Amino acid sequence: MMLISLIFFILASISNAVMDTCSHHFSNSVFSKLNPKFWDATISWMNKYVDGNPSKGIRKLFWIINFPVQLTDAWHMFKSLMIIFICASIATFKGYTIYYFEYEWLNIAIAIIVYGTTWNLFFSLYYGYIFKK
Numbered sequence: 001m002m003l004i005s006l007i008f009f010i011l012a013s014i015s016n017a018v019m020d021t022c023s024h025h026f027s028n029s030v031f032s033k034l035n036p037k038f039w040d041a042t043i044s045w046m047n048k049y050v051d052g053n054p055s056k057g058i059r060k061l062f063w064i065i066n067f068p069v070q071l072t073d074a075w076h077m078f079k080s081l082m083i084i085f086i087c088a089s090i091a092t093f094k095g096y097t098i099y100y101f102e103y104e105w106l107n108i109a110i111a112i113i114v115y116g117t118t119w120n121l122f123f124s125l126y127y128g129y130i131f132k133k
Contacts (some may be wrong), residue, residue, distance in 0.1 A: 044073030
């Protein structure tokens, strides 16, 4: 089960790399070939507003409910996915089945090291290499 948890955690890390790439390096990324109105975070945030104008208010669904911001631009979509993947990682975590030490603090420390290293490794890989042109 820890492998499934780790896969969800990796997907969360990659989602975070998408967010940061769209925010900081859109023009030099693989996403620059896609629709900038959705992928370029410097302009896509306006999609949640009527005609892209904050003074006109937030777009509505069925004239009552705010349009889900998670569907308006890549940054918000991948932030939502990141949160979902983190929750799925927590829900499927069964680290004690892979390793077990007498002291619970040691099990927790190892899990923090494994998950922290995994997050940083995959974030750096995607943000620094895979998502660049």
